[in-house]
Amino acid sequence: MIMEPILEIRGLRKEFKDFGLKGIDLKLDRGYIMGFIGPNGAGKSTTIRLIMNLLKKDGGEIKIFGKDHVKYEQEIKNKIGFVFDENHFYEELTVSEMKWIVAPFYRTWDEAAFNKYIRKFELPLKKKIKELSKGMKMKFSLAIALSHNAELLIMDEPTSGLDPLIRSELLDILSDVIQDENKAVFFSTHITSDLDKIADFVTLIHNGEIILSMAKDDILNNYRIVKGGKEILNSDIRKIFVGIKENQFGFEALVKDKNQVKSRLGDKIHIEKPTLEDIMLYHTRRAQNA
Amino acid sequence: MNIIISNSSDKPIYEQIAEQIKNLIINGELKEGELMPSIRSLAKELQISVITTKRAYEELERSGYIVSVQGKGSYVSAQNKELLKEARLRIIEEKLAEAVSAAQVINMSLKELIEILEVLYEDTK
Numbered sequence: 373m374i375m376e377p378i379l380e381i382r383g384l385r386k387e388f389k390d391f392g393l394k395g396i397d398l399k400l401d402r403g404y405i406m407g408f409i410g411p412n413g414a415g416k417s418t419t420i421r422l423i424m425n426l427l428k429k430d431g432g433e434i435k436i437f438g439k440d441h442v443k444y445e446q447e448i449k450n451k452i453g454f455v456f457d458e459n460h461f462y463e464e465l466t467v468s469e470m471k472w473i474v475a476p477f478y479r480t481w482d483e484a485a486f487n488k489y490i491r492k493f494e495l496p497l498k499k500k501i502k503e504l505s506k507g508m509k510m511k512f513s514l515a516i517a518l519s520h521n522a523e524l525l526i527m528d529e530p531t532s533g534l535d536p537l538i539r540s541e542l543l544d545i546l547s548d549v550i551q552d553e554n555k556a557v558f559f560s561t562h563i564t565s566d567l568d569k570i571a572d573f574v575t576l577i578h579n580g581e582i583i584l585s586m587a588k589d590d591i592l593n594n595y596r597i598v599k600g601g602k603e604i605l606n607s608d609i610r611k612i613f614v615g616i617k618e619n620q621f622g623f624e625a626l627v628k629d630k631n632q633v634k635s636r637l638g639d640k641i642h643i644e645k646p647t648l649e650d651i652m653l654y655h656t657r658r659a660q661n662a
Numbered sequence: 663m664n665i666i667i668s669n670s671s672d673k674p675i676y677e678q679i680a681e682q683i684k685n686l687i688i689n690g691e692l693k694e695g696e697l698m699p700s701i702r703s704l705a706k707e708l709q710i711s712v713i714t715t716k717r718a719y720e721e722l723e724r725s726g727y728i729v730s731v732q733g734k735g736s737y738v739s740a741q742n743k744e745l746l747k748e749a750r751l752r753i754i755e756e757k758l759a760e761a762v763s764a765a766q767v768i769n770m771s772l773k774e775l776i777e778i779l780e781v782l783y784e785d786t787k
Contacts, residue, residue, distance in 0.1 A: 645669070
């Protein structure tokens, strides 16, 4: 078993006029699924494009399969299955024609695997790409991505615009991929409910900075949503909240460690497990602690 | 073998799994030497993170309920017979305590309760 991370990013920087990635660090080991979450404009797509060298970085280091992503670009891309939100296929070609164009780019193209996925996803070989629904296009991208023995799947918002049924099917497919502990999946999305179940690790990015990157279980086992009446709020209590929402009838807040509140506030409050969406919202909302 | 997870429980999922598997082993539903599902297939079936199932198995191994063999998988370990028997005795005591309370509610005598026990033993022969 290979021990080095399958994807490793250190100090990644990219400057644009109004926005920038300010030194991104993240690491993903083989055998796991990492969800990359953040609001629109947080830097998810930029990060992925930099990983794939579709954009040139301004600083930092990116290693895939232990190798520099620019120096060994060809070799690396052979083993990466890439699924984008916008697809880059020629709309006038049929599914089958498109495959004939793409397949030769991969040294390890597996025609049998491709046919298996075509059957499984019920993709019509003779249909033009432009006639496929959004969901079918995504499945086609995925079929290509899974048909050349890729070890790392990188997906940029693959499920946006898709209905819950298709999203659930995609998650099942990813579960299957990860049965092989030599493979890994890096998957950006703003639909965090997709990751609540399936993700092993979650990285949250906001305004070009990594806010947190840890095992999903550790997040959901320790962070808690706390609800109660506003009379119990004072400056000390507010300090322990990551973020707080107040309304006419009470408050709702996020704490990083459930033990911080249980002993102090115990029966004066209601405590709940957060979802990843809560985690994202509380870390990124504009109104922070008062 | 049934494993049912509650998302709303405060108990971490890995603990729920470890506990349920422990009970299956104590009850004998999972037998000594039996091969456990792999952590990955269990994660896929339950639709949870493989890190969770890994933790559950680590917990089970730490408490001596299972043994993991590199490259092969995890097996129900040869149970310490004394410990298992004690665990079973505790369960029996609990259940009998329930029967006793129920009997006392309707003022049933010990003799009548024992009669019921005897009939039940006969029936299962």
